[in-house]
Amino acid sequence: xxxxxxxxLAQGNISNAIGLLSLAIAxxxxxxxxxxxxxxxxTRAQVVVLNxxxxxxxxxxxxSSASLLADGVKRARTAAEMLGEPFPYFPYxxxxxxxx
Numbered sequence: 001x002x003x004x005x006x007x008x009l010a011q012g013n014i015s016n017a018i019g020l021l022s023l024a025i026a027x028x029x030x031x032x033x034x035x036x037x038x039x040x041x042x043t044r045a046q047v048v049v050l051n052x053x054x055x056x057x058x059x060x061x062x063x064s065s066a067s068l069l070a071d072g073v074k075r076a077r078t079a080a081e082m083l084g085e086p087f088p089y090f091p092y093x094x095x096x097x098x099x100x
Contacts, residue, residue: 002082003079003080003082003083004079006075006076006078006079006082007075007076007079009072009075010072010073010074010075010076010079011072011076012072013068013069013071013072013075014068014069014072014073014076016068017065017066017068017069017072020061020064020065020068021061021065023061024058024061024062024065027054027057027058027061028058031054035050
C-alpha cells in the first residue's frame with residue numbers, strides 16, 4: 001500500500017472514532033433527559049434494566065471508538081514512516097477517548 005492509502009485509511013478510522021464519540025455524547029444527553037423526566041415514575045427493576053443496557057452500550061461505544069482511534073494513529077504513523085517524516089507521538093489518545 002502507498003502512504004496515501006495509509007493516510008486515507010487513518011483518516012477514515014479517526015473520523016469514525018470521532019463519530020462514535022459524538023453519538024455517545026448525544027445518547028448520554030438523551031439518557032439524562034429521560035431519567036430526569038420519568039426516573040421517579042419507573043420501578044426499581046426498570047431503572048436497573050435501563051442503567052444496565054445504557055452502561056453496556058456506553059462501554060461498547062467507548063471500546064470501539066478507542067480501537068478505531070488507535071488503529072488510525074497506527075496507520076498514520078506507518079504512512080509517515082514510509083515517507084520518512086516525523087510523526088507526532090500520541091501515547092494516550094485512546095485512553096483519553098475512553099475517559100471522555
